Every structure is written in structure tokens, then in C-alpha cells.
Amino acid sequence: MSRAAIEQLLHAGYGDRTIARRLAVSIGTVRRTRTLLRLPAGRPGPKAAGTPADVFWTRARHTDSGHMEWTGTAHRGTTPSLRHGGNRYSAYRVAFTIAHGRAPVGRVEPGCGHPGCIHPQHVEDRAMRDQYTAIFGDAA
Template identity: 35%
Template sequence: MTRTIVDVSDEQILRALLEVEDISNRAVAARLGCPYRRVEEVRKRAGLPAYVRGRRAAYATLKEAFLAQVEPVQGGHMRWTGPREKTGTPVVRWRSLLDTAYRVAFRLHHQREPVGYLTRSCEIPGCVAGAHQRDLTMREALAAGGAS
């Protein structure tokens, strides 16, 4: 099998690299009929990240993973649509992390780690809204007459 190498401009290569998200140098080279090493050089000169083989994370951030698995409900509540443990507890899986949706929601909303176990401040079963989660510190402050 004879390969025909086509004269392709750097601009054409760059356009092909930017046209499809996360495309390999070999795929661009095959599509344009040029050497993959040339595509690699254009990618480097343009400052584009190197193509990484293998499986990609479904979500770029923990927040993105959480938000993709909830749906807002009237009254500021959040219904979990993602996976659950056998006990029914909603869980967030992101990269190597596995945590309850309640704890992730608390962290995202309050920008800190929860202290102790979490309880809901609302009466909606299973609500995973971060603003509706209370940790030990908040419960103690509420019992002492402070703000929630």
C-alpha cells in the first residue's frame, strides 16, 4: 500500500486540531494525509496540550459531577438523579472519590468540610441542596441560639 503525502499548511493542521475536541495527532494526520510528527510539531508550536490516550473522566470537576446528577425542585430543594448505595444513600463518584451527595453538596455550598454527620434543615426527604445540610457546628450554634 502506497501512501500519498499531501502538502498541507500549518493553518490547515491547526484548524483540524481545534475543530474536534480531544483528537490525536495520528487522527489529524490520517484525515489530512500528512505525517503525524508534523501535526505534533504544529500542536506544540500552538501551545495546545498533548493528546493523552485512554479513558477520559466524565466530568472535569467534582462540582460538575455533582450538578450533572441533581435537578432543582421548587423551594430551593435539589433532587438526586445519580447513583445510590444499596442503602439508598445518594453518592457522587468522581475520579477516585466516592462520597455522599450530602457531604459534597455541603462542601460546595459552605466552602468547608462538614464537622460530624449531616442533617437536613428542610422536611423534603432526600433533598441534597447544600444550603439545606447542617453539620455539628451549625447544629450546636443553633442550639446555643446562634445563626444556622
């Protein structure tokens, strides 16, 4: 991962552990970057989340297979979910918004075939699935 990405998140106020988890780098790498930039040591403990995406990144974990798994709670035992500002959000929908910069249309689910994957680049909304079906038909 590039130093620029770590630097951007440090300046945005993210904690070392959140940056490490989000970028799939070691905490040591983040701390060394912080030192090189002459930024003060990160404040330990949980930080207030500014957006649902901030909460998402604190509970998403990269896997060795290139997917991401949810370490938070699951609504009704099945749908990865998070709370922010008193509202419940689907982790799938938040991941979709992170990746595509727009609200999803309809149900969001993993498109990679890996059950429960919440990687922002792996989730699809109904509009994407409909477009795929329009191009390739139902023979997928």
C-alpha cells in the same frame, strides 16, 4: 437567572445541559446566551468531570418546591452518592462544601425538613446543628 452566571459557566467549560440544570433555566436560554457571546456550539455527550462538584451538578435536579433531588445512585440504598476519581462521595457532603466553602464537620443532612433534599443551601453539618442547639436549646 442572570446572563452573567450562564456566561461564567460557559467560559468555565460546562455543557449546556449542566448549566441549565445547575441554574434552573432552559437549555434554550443557555444556547441563546452562547450564541450572543459568539461561542461555538456545545459538544454533545458527557464531559469529563473535573471535580466532585461537577459530578454533583450533573445529577442534582431542582424541584418545583425549591428543593433539589438526587438523580444519581444511593450508597446502601439510602445516602445519595457519587463517584469521582475512583472515590465515593456523599452528595450531602459535596453540596455542603459547595455552599460553605469548607469541609463539613460530622454527618451532613438536610436541614430544611424535606427528606433527601440535596440543595446546597439546605444541608447542615454537625457544627451547624450544635450551634443551633446552643442558641435555641432542644425545643426546635
